[in-house]
Amino acid sequence: QKEVEQNSGPLSVPEGAIASLNCTYSDRVSQSFFWYRQYSGKSPELIMSIYSNGDKEDGRFTAQLNKASQYVSLLIRDSQPSDSATYLCAVILSSGSARQLTFGSGTQLTVLP
Amino acid sequence: EAGVVQSPRYKIIEKKQPVAFWCNPISGHNTLYWYRQNLGQGPELLIRYENEEAVDDSQLPKDRFSAERLKGVDSTLKIQPAELGDSAVYLCASSLGQGVWETQYFGPGTRLLVL
Numbered sequence: 095q096k097e098v099e100q101n102s103g104p105l106s107v108p109e110g111a112i113a114s115l116n117c118t119y120s121d122r123v124s125q126s127f128f129w130y131r132q133y134s135g136k137s138p139e140l141i142m143s144i145y146s147n148g149d150k151e152d153g154r155f156t157a158q159l160n161k162a163s164q165y166v167s168l169l170i171r172d173s174q175p176s177d178s179a180t181y182l183c184a185v186i187l188s189s190g191s192a193r194q195l196t197f198g199s200g201t202q203l204t205v206l207p
Numbered sequence: 208e209a210g211v212v213q214s215p216r217y218k219i220i221e222k223k224q225p226v227a228f229w230c231n232p233i234s235g236h237n238t239l240y241w242y243r244q245n246l247g248q249g250p251e252l253l254i255r256y257e258n259e260e261a262v263d264d265s266q267l268p269k270d271r272f273s274a275e276r277l278k279g280v281d282s283t284l285k286i287q288p289a290e291l292g293d294s295a296v297y298l299c300a301s302s303l304g305q306g307v308w309e310t311q312y313f314g315p316g317t318r319l320l321v322l
Contacts, residue, residue, distance in 0.1 A: 102247070126308040137298060137313035138250065182249050186307050192263040193307045197249025 097121065098185050100198035108206050113170040115201050117183030120164070127159055127166045130182040132200065138182055142168060173205040209233070211314030213299050219320045225287035228317045232280070232301030239276055240311060241284050242298040250298055250313075256282065257305045294321045 097120045107113045130138035144150045144157040156169040180200040187196045212231040232239050242250035255263040258279035276282040296316040302309035
């Protein structure tokens with residue numbers, strides 16, 4: 095079982111719709127969760143971080159965290175073609191004596207004009 | 208403010224050859240990370256430096272990979288000898304503080320192809 099799991103997609107939504115991206119993680123004691131956006135051929139860029147249960151909103155983006163279910167999601171409202179990218183969920187997990195930022199495989203999102 | 212700088216951007220080598228990647232982090236950033244990203248996967252941590260000390264190298268294949276961060280600023284990642292499976296994008300990232308929860312800023316990456 096992967097430590098951070100995402101649906102690989104591709105996920106296609108029409109312009110203006112809500113895109114919903116999901117992520118589950120294996121470590122019950124994880125406290126820090128991140129969403130990165132990666133355009134094709136580019137490097138990852140942080141778009142959201144969330145540390146507490148519930149919702150966190152930033153513009154058109156809302157991150158949702160449920161630690162009991164070990165589930166974190168990202169909603170993108172009013173999706174635009176420029177949102178087309180791969181979205182990487184990242185969680186700080188324990189690895190031996192260290193903690194590491196561990197990424198999922200990403201969900202490829204396409205917003206259709 | 209300049210971002211994380213990496214060179215070269217692309218490298219094509221034959222298997223068994225050595226290769227080196229260079230990274231200059233954002234000015235003032237104490238923590239530097241090297242990641243490897245295979246096609247269709249998320250980045251995987253290879254090594255993390257806090258200043259000049261390697262504090263997490265548990266996933267660095269030490270038989271062929273080495274890294275250094277002399278003077279706690281720029282860093283070099285080396286592979287010797289390279290294998291076909293090393294073909295990937297090598298990403299460098301940096302963060303201001305020393306906690307793993309600090310925002311990491313990624314460089315453009317070095318795309319390596321081993322033939």
